[in-house]
Amino acid sequence: MLIAGFSWFMLLLNLAMLVFAAVALAQAVLARGDAYRAADKQSKKFWTVLLGITLLVNVLTWVLPSLLFLQIAGLVATIVFTVDVRPALRRVTGGGRRGSSSDGPYGPYNGGR
Template identity: 70%
Template sequence: MLLEGFNIFTGLLFAAMLVLAAVAFGFAAFAREDAYRAAGKQTKPFWLVILGIAVLVNLLLPMLFLQIAGLIASIVFMVDVRPALKQVSGGGGGGGRRGSSSDGPYGPYNGGR
């Protein structure tokens, strides 16, 4: 019974690693090529190959040390490269009005001008 629970846990863990790698690959594929250069990161083909290998390893070759290497690559992309790409591409969240340098936490300091 304990072994069955461990197998379920590891199955969910491997599925989560696959989903993270696939999502990172999707973000890498849809980002603009010039954004990588502008952000000072590796090229788009580099990240597509690395993350594509991570997805394939998770799908076809479930070897833990290769999966962990893919997990590290996915995490690096999601926490370092993707925010830099969003910043360069002007893709900040929020929606609607863009903030300015005179905005405080509750709105503009300049009276809304």
């Protein structure tokens, strides 16, 4: 019973890493190429290839469980993209944030009026 529960846990973990890599790859592909240069990050080609390989390794792990080390390395790359590169790209491209140029971190600044 314990082994069956562990296999279900590993199945869900592999599925979560697969989805996480797919979402990160989609975000890397949809970002503009010049935003990577403006954010002083690696190129768009670098991140799309790296995250594409990560996605491929995650798919192959379903067939070849011996690729666990590569899957963990890909997970690290996906986390780096998500917590470092993606926020920098959003800052450069505006990030979909709406508001005026006088908006501060806690709301609009109206000059003390």
